[in-house]
Amino acid sequence: MEDEKRIILTGFMGVGKTTVAKHLAHMLDCERLDLDSMIVDSEHRTIAEIIEQEGLDKFRQIETAQLRRILESKARIVALGGGAWTIEENRRLIKAHNFTTVWLESSFEHCWLNISASKRVRPLARNKGDARRLFEERQKVYCLADWHFIVKPELNSFEVAKRIAEEIFFYEFN
Numbered sequence: 001m002e003d004e005k006r007i008i009l010t011g012f013m014g015v016g017k018t019t020v021a022k023h024l025a026h027m028l029d030c031e032r033l034d035l036d037s038m039i040v041d042s043e044h045r046t047i048a049e050i051i052e053q054e055g056l057d058k059f060r061q062i063e064t065a066q067l068r069r070i071l072e073s074k075a076r077i078v079a080l081g082g083g084a085w086t087i088e089e090n091r092r093l094i095k096a097h098n099f100t101t102v103w104l105e106s107s108f109e110h111c112w113l114n115i116s117a118s119k120r121v122r123p124l125a126r127n128k129g130d131a132r133r134l135f136e137e138r139q140k141v142y143c144l145a146d147w148h149f150i151v152k153p154e155l156n157s158f159e160v161a162k163r164i165a166e167e168i169f170f171y172e173f174n
């Protein structure tokens with residue numbers, strides 16, 4: 001992979017971070033980790049259960065602890081949960097580990113469509129009004145990422161990953 005670059009994907013719930021990360025890691029033949037999956041595996045509970053049982057503050061502590069593990073690992077492609085990048089300590093850790101951050105941006109309606117279609121319970125997006133408020137509030141923090149990719153509804157996750165591979169890793173497809 002081009003000069004060993006390591007990538008963090010951030011963006012709102014439902015934008016497709018996990019799936020784009022899977023395609024990207026496959027294309028570039030490198031290790032990938034997913035922060036939410038790491039949390040679920042280590043806690044043996046779903047994210048919704050953790051937030052319901054322990055509260056959001058405790059969830060954020062667990063999230064930061066797992067993020068530290070990921071940053072110390074060999075993974076080169078990392079998908080965050082939608083709130084991880086909004087925490088200042090996490091942003092500081094990510095920068096200190098020399099990751100390149102990529103914000104996958106889409107319209108709220110596009111994210112909401114995916115959130116509503118998904119079976120996963122997202123405690124911070126239980127209704128459209130709350131989700132929209134969170135979406136708007138977070139735009140100014142997501143835009144602190146190094147790169148910014150607009151995920152148009154007509155692009156599928158593979159195509160988004162392909163553009164990231166071409167533009168950030170100068171990857172050439174035959």
Ligand code: S3P
Nearest residue numbers: 012013014047081082083122124
């Ligand atoms: C969250 C997003 C979720 C998950 C948790 C909190 C957020 O991840 O980490 O429910 O604060 O936006 P996804 O972005 O993968 O849905």
